[in-house]
Amino acid sequence: xxxxxxxxxxxxxxPIDELDVDEMQxxxxxxxxxxxxxxxxxxxxxxxxxxxxxxxARVHDAASGRPGDYGVxxxxxxxxxxxxGDALDVYSPGEGFVGRNGERSYVMFHxxxxxxxxxxxxxxIMPYNPFALMYxxxxxxxxxxxxxxxxxxxxxxxxxxxPGSSLLDTERENGKPWNRIIDWVQxxxxxxxxxxxxxxxxxxxxxxxxxxxxxxxxxxxVLNKAYFAARSIEDxxxxxxxxxxxxxxxxxxxxxxxxARQKGVPYINVAMIPQLAKAYGGLIVASSRRTRELQSQxxxxxxxxxxxxxxxxxxxxxxxxxxxxxxxxxxxxxxxELEER
Numbered sequence: 001x002x003x004x005x006x007x008x009x010x011x012x013x014x015p016i017d018e019l020d021v022d023e024m025q026x027x028x029x030x031x032x033x034x035x036x037x038x039x040x041x042x043x044x045x046x047x048x049x050x051x052x053x054x055x056x057a058r059v060h061d062a063a064s065g066r067p068g069d070y071g072v073x074x075x076x077x078x079x080x081x082x083x084x085g086d087a088l089d090v091y092s093p094g095e096g097f098v099g100r101n102g103e104r105s106y107v108m109f110h111x112x113x114x115x116x117x118x119x120x121x122x123x124x125i126m127p128y129n130p131f132a133l134m135y136x137x138x139x140x141x142x143x144x145x146x147x148x149x150x151x152x153x154x155x156x157x158x159x160x161x162x163p164g165s166s167l168l169d170t171e172r173e174n175g176k177p178w179n180r181i182i183d184w185v186q187x188x189x190x191x192x193x194x195x196x197x198x199x200x201x202x203x204x205x206x207x208x209x210x211x212x213x214x215x216x217x218x219x220x221x222v223l224n225k226a227y228f229a230a231r232s233i234e235d236x237x238x239x240x241x242x243x244x245x246x247x248x249x250x251x252x253x254x255x256x257x258x259x260a261r262q263k264g265v266p267y268i269n270v271a272m273i274p275q276l277a278k279a280y281g282g283l284i285v286a287s288s289r290r291t292r293e294l295q296s297q298x299x300x301x302x303x304x305x306x307x308x309x310x311x312x313x314x315x316x317x318x319x320x321x322x323x324x325x326x327x328x329x330x331x332x333x334x335x336x337e338l339e340e341r
Contacts, residue, residue: 036242039223040249047216048257056155063152081152087137088115088130108200112161112179120166159208162270192263205267217272240283247279
């Protein structure tokens, strides 16, 4: 093969794969920031609005069989979630709610002290699982009734005790059942306002599951999904960034509102904690995957660059030999012109 043909064969090698930068563009634009902040603010409003809280509490009152003037939707939901007379609430006329030992229970924390912890089991320090109680009362249909009852209680002012709260059960010196959470919220109330008057409110917004909080957290992914579809956002890192911004703003904004209302004690949206952890973890996973993709592209570019350097050296050597004395002069050929590829 002639030298010119050898050189042309080398120059005409495989082209370098170009890195599509647009496909890896994860920067948020102004619309992304505006949307994320707007959604976060909507989440804060839903979770802290007192009118929504009062409306939901009326639904719970209707579901508990309390007389009152209810709206159409409140009556419908009240009928759907009706739970008066359930074994989860042991009520003695003239005595009020009854605790685990059969004596009068602290009404503000009666759910914490009896029958409302989904993870409670056995007897003694962690008794009275709600599903077991309702099964004993109504058989298999009692399990469905327990679900209705627990859902209704998320709408109450007090809220539903967070699962596992029975693990903090204890007994007082007189042998009566108690829970350490009550001591904590009473201490927080004393520190914030000088007495125990805010213990109920602090407990409700820090250690319970509330329908208002669930609605706040549930609306965020719905709005995110609609926004991603409307703007055709496919980049996983960009999506993860938006999710973390609006979810984080909703969670910490709600905490700030609570701190302002409760003199330094924040609201804690227990239902949103897993969602916030998922948003943060999602960004880490998406960013790590993108880093690996970029590393792979970088390695490919380095390998291609090394190959080009080798080709350049080989062409230079061949040109040096081709233009050596007695080379092209004797063959009668002129300088070799290389076509640009």
